[in-house]
Amino acid sequence: METRKIARLGRDVGVVGLGCWQLGADWGTVDETDALGVLHAAADSGVTFFDTADVYGDGRSERLVGRFRAERGDDAIFVATKMGRRAEQVPENYVAENFRAWNDRSRANLGMDTLDLVQLHCPPTPVYSSDAVYDALDAMVDEGRIKAYGVSVETCEEALTALARPNVASVQIILNCLRLKPLEQVLPAAEKAGAGIIARVPLASGLLSGRYTASTTFGEDDHRNYNRQGAAFDVGETFSGVPFDVGLEAVERLRTFVPEGRTLAQFALRWIIDRSGVSVVIPGARDAEQAKANSSAAELAPLTAEATAAVEEVYDELLKPLIHPRW
16 A cells, blocks of 8 residues: 655555444444454455544443454554544643643553553643643653644644644645645645645445445444534534535535545545545544445545546535535
8 A cells, every 4th residue: 555654653554444433333233343353354465554532432442452463463554543532622621730630541451561652632622722731741752751742623724823833744634526625725734744635434434335325224332323513522523514415516516526446435535535635534434344345445546537526516515615614
């Protein structure tokens, strides 16, 4: 698989990674055997970057990733986790004492003394501007608790604020064919700084798989059911904040540009890979075949200028008025 270097991390990562939210919770049930099968299938396909968080299944995802890492015994496996969403979302909770407690729990879950990358997990906006927060994170690097730290953000402004800090190694942000705003300022700023861009929600919660219709339903324990209006967390995390019916219309317009023999999901992932400044894209997978299919997007030739223009046209006409100002 193609690799890209993240200068502030000082290492290369495979351009397609694996997002592990669905292995913990909020996407319906994924049993342990299937979850481990997904992880191993991804690694067998060349994936080296695995993204999890302490809040996914209240640690279940981290524990599964830790077990997989131990079974794999492969130094090439890079684990990025996140912290901060298990506490009340107020800036006062983002202090060194809590960071160390959260870090201790993640280290135990993952079975790692020193974590590869820890990201602040979409904290309250003022946290991104706090000197004390970055001082505490720098201290954790000095103590050998973590090798590097980054941020996961909801908005482009949060990303730009974090990128101004010299030791922020990466920014994780929603970027896909239905969410183009990060292309304007965030990706160029990250590339200039040598920070990584981790593109999350790349398939818009499955909308860009092309499998859904107006009659598709989701289980009660699936955020695509209970968070459509942002009842549990930022609505941008569910279908990228795009109204479901509008997303379906956008998908139908994009479908005609998918190369023969490839899926819409692979097209959507390849579009992200083609964007300058992207380090790694992290689609999720519920079974081994999905993990393999997602990984194969790295083998797809770059999209044509016509296809790229189509993505921009669909965004400008259908989506930009609805979501561009929000994030």
